[in-house]
Amino acid sequence: MLDLSEIVKAYDVRGIVPDQLNADVARAIGAAFVTVTGATTIAAGHDMRESGPELLAAFAEGATGGGANVIRIGLASTDLLYYASGHLDLPGAMFTASHNPARYNGIKLCRAGARPIGQDSGLVEIRKTAQTYLDGGLPPVVDRPGSVTDLDLLGDYAGYLRSLVSLSGSRPLKVVVDAGNGMAGYTVPAVLGAKLLPSLPLDIVPLYFELDGNFPNHEANPLEPANLVDLQKAVVAEKADIGLAFDGDADRCFFVDAAGDAVSPSAVTALVAVRELAKSPGSAVIHNLITSRAVAEVILEHGGRPVRTRVGHSFIKAEMAETDAVFGGEHSAHYYFRDFWRADTGMLAAMHVLAALGEQDGTLAELTAEYTRYSASGEINSTVADQAARLHAVAEHFRAQGATFDELDGLTITRPDGSWLNVRASNTEPLLRLNVEAGSPEEMRALRDEALAIIRG
DSSP states (O other): OOOGGGTBOSSSEEEETTTTSOHHHHHHHHHHHHHHHOOSEEEEEEOSOTTHHHHHHHHHHHHHHTTOEEEEEEEOOHHHHHHHHHHHTOOEEEEOOTTSOTTEEEEEEEEGGGEEOOTTTTHHHHHHHHHHHHHHOOOOOOSSOOOEEEOOOHHHHHHHHHHHSOOTTSOOEEEEEEOTTSTHHHHHHHHTSSSSSOOOSEEEEEESOSOOTTOSSSOSOTTSGGGGHHHHHHHHHTTOSEEEEEOTTSSOEEEEOTTSOEEOHHHHHHHHHHHHHHHSTTOEEEEETTSOHHHHHHHHHTTOEEEEEOSSHHHHHHHHHHHTOSEEEOTTSOEEEGGGTTEEOHHHHHHHHHHHHHTSSSOHHHHHGGGOOSEEOOOEEEEOSOHHHHHHHHHHHHHTTTOEEEOSSSEEEEOTTSOEEEEEEOSSSSEEEEEEEESSHHHHHHHHHHHHHHHOO
């Protein structure tokens, strides 16, 4: 018997195919999705993983059996599925395991207008209902089952993104793009290239554009430094102006400057925030609590209202709706736009950075220097036997130093000199996640090591 609680996570479904996620599971989730949400038409797409078409077909069978129509958009990045959900005003299902290894697949679900479905907004009910159907059988097919139709939205998606950020006035840029054998190999030629639309002043150097869910070159997870090495080498070798690295489902984008150095997602958040605030003065801008404190400083300096939130797309999107924020950014390189139904899109973030770079004569390093004010550790994971005990030990240690605390997400500790650390427990693994920021690399390393000594005890 399959236990869906093992694969239904906080924000989506992720499991090993076929042991945890197979056609039967997808069929049950499709039926449950219709039962819980009352959806009458659903947009659905899949990434390049080999199991995607079969899982989507089974999901569609469960959904149509409950009376809903399914519009298949075929191969898609996650933000292309969000475009379909927003543009068509339909709930959506995206079959992807993002950056997970080849043996995985998953499902990201959303309501109409790309509104998120997570554990606090319907995913628990969908899991429980799907488990009932998986254990006891699907409900009888309705008298009028739904239909399945196909719709190609790639060109519309590309055109919409180009309407939001113009690159036509950019100076010529040489851009190396590492798609990691993921969906950026499908979407980049449509949006940044001349596959479907007029050419832009961009010389695209493709790296691993062949769609291959086995990821033969490296994992499609640019958050891991090892997966950026090929891009960094190629940018230097090609004498390129910039490098872009997308994850497997292309909803995240990471940046490399002309020297081959990675650009902090916090610096990107600040840069894009400045551009969005220029269009929408005085607006709120969301940043999660792991981003650099430079982000809030820059937002204030440009007349915006910084709003600090927990990590995770459901929290970001909810806060964006509450505050009517124009933009939101996370340390993990998820970037959210009001103009994109508050959904995250790596491609739109890439277009903003390319436009900012192309509008002036300096390098990307020079452009982002004013947003890179502090030294950050990046996220460091430690396996611990007792998360609560280690968190308590960290708190007691730094309380003696006169630090201040908040518990918005895990434990954030700010010392009198402005340096800070955040320690968060993983929801799914025996891990504590540490992030540290200080005024200099030396101060950051000292604080990092001080905290790790307690965490790893």
